[in-house]
Amino acid sequence: MTSTPSPVAGLLLAAGGGRRLGGRPKALLGLHGRPLVEHAARTLHEGGCSRVYVVLGAAAADVRVHARLTHCTLVDNPGWPDGMGSSLRAGLAAVAASGARAVLVALVDQPRVTAAAVSRVLAAHRSGAELAAASYDGERGHPVLFARPHWEGVARAATGDRGARTYLREHAAAVTLVECGDVAGPEDIDTPEDLRLLG
Template identity: 70%
Template sequence: MTRTADTGAKQACVAGLLLAAGGGRRLGGRPKALLEHRGELLVEHAVRVLREGGCGPVHVVLGAGAAEVRARLGAPVADVVLVDNPHWARGMASSLTAGLASLAELPGVPAVVVTLVDQPYVGAAAVARVVAAHRAGSSLAAAAYGGVRGHPVLFGREHWAEVARTASGDRGARAYLRQHAAAVRLVECSDVAAPDDIDVPDDLALLERRLERRLE
C-alpha cells in the first residue's frame, strides 16, 4: 500500500471504516481482502478510495487471514489503523461493532463513512458525495443506486452506540437504518459507482465488462 498525497483526506473530520474481515466462503476460504484487481489487493484499493474520497483517519477491520493481510499490506500508512476482529465469523455486525469501538477512542471525530471491501466499484466519487452530505448537515446518509440505499453509509457520532447495540449477524446496521429511514439522506451515486458485491474471482471481470459496456 502506498502513501496517498491527498490533502483533502488530511483536512477532513470524517473517518473511514472499511469492513474487510470476511472469510470468502465462496472463494474456498480465501479472504476477499486478498483478491487482486488492477494490480492491487481489494483491501488496498478500498483504503485508497476512502482516503481519496475525503476520509481520515481510516480504520480497517480484519478477521479471516488477518496475519496474511497485514503481511501483504506491508509498512503502516499514516492515518490507517488495522483493527483485529477475533469474532469475524459471527458476521458483519461484529466487524462494524469492532470498528466503531476503535473509532470511539478518538476524540473529535464527528462521523464515519462505512464501506465494504468486496465492492470495488464504489469509488472515491461516491465516498465524496456522502461526505459532502455530512458537511451539509446530515448525520445519517447513504449512497443510493436508482433510489435504493447502499454503501457507503455515513453515521454521525451520536448514532454509533445504538448502531453497535442493534447490529446483528450479516445484516449489520440495516435494522437501525430502516428504523431511522426518514432521517437518512440518500445521495444518488449510480452515475459514478456500482454497488455489486464480489463473491468469486470471476465476478471482478464480469462486472468490469458490464461497466465498460455501460460507459460506451
C-alpha cells in the same frame, strides 16, 4: 469566521472469509495487481476521510504482510466468523477513541465504489446530514455515514450478517440518500461469478 468541518473517519469492513468464494478472503483478492483491501482503503482516503480504520479478520496476518496499509489504523476482529455485525461493532469501538464526529462505512468487496461517491456522501454530512448513504437508482447502498450520536444504536443493532441494515431501516426517514449511480456501482463480490468485477 468559518468553522472547520468535524473530521470523518473511514471504516472499511474487510474481515470476511469469502465462504462462498471457496474460503478466499475478500481483502486479498487482486485488483490491478494489488490486494482489494488496499484499493478500498485508498478510495476512502481519496474521497476525503480524515483517517481510515480497517477491520481485519480472516487471514489477518497475511493481509498485514501483503497489503500496503501503513496509512491506516488496523483493527483485529477475532469474532469475524460471527458475521459483519461483529466487525462493525469492533470498528466503531476503535473509531470512538478518536476525535471523529462521524464515520463513513464501506465494504471491501465493492470494487466499483469510487472516491467520488465517498466525497458526495461526505458533502451531505457537511450540509447537515447525520445519517447519509450512497444510493444507486434510488436504492440505498454503500458507503453509509453515521454521525457519532448514532454509533451506540448502530452497534447495538449490529448482529450476525446484518451490519447496520436494521438500524437504517428503523431510521429510514432520517437517512439522506445521495445518488451515486453515475460515478459508482453497488455490486459486491460474493460468488466466483462475481470475480468478473475485478477484471
